[in-house]
Amino acid sequence: MRAIFAGAFDPFTAGHVNIIKRAAALFDSVTVAVADDTGKNTAPVNVRVGIAKRSTAGIDNATVSAFHGLLSDFVKCFDEPVVLVRGIRNGRDAEYERDLSRVYKSLCGVDTVFLQADADSEHISSTVVRELAKLRAPLDGYVANGAIETVTEIYSAANKE
16 A cells, blocks of 8 residues: 655654654555645745655655645556555644544545554654754754755755845
8 A cells, every 4th residue: 555645845854764763664555645735835845755765765665656636646646555654743733634534534535544643752843853954054964964965955945134
């Protein structure tokens, strides 16, 4: 079965990598689906896809793909059974993701598997990483080593005034 882990990934974090590694151990393959435009992205989709690819390079059964429009339409493109994978860091995430999973179930009939964030990464969010990058703070442990330079460059430059 294929798992689809979707999001804006603005930027892709160490927490995302952790969820993908764990999903890759549970499913035949994992597709990281990077949303083309959510109306709030700092970096263009090709940059976010590149960061995701560098971050997941060591995960053999993971691929990265951009998608445009509704995730429910992207899911329908696969000729095999799929499940959505979502990471949960806290109670707020759990409520939000529960409601979102019901929307996807109604739109495309796909179930969602929730993976609780590891204690080492439950404090990591894209918002935190953007703020750290903006201030040029060290990103070790917050993003994959192969993506630190790009994340720092893109997100610190994007926030200069």
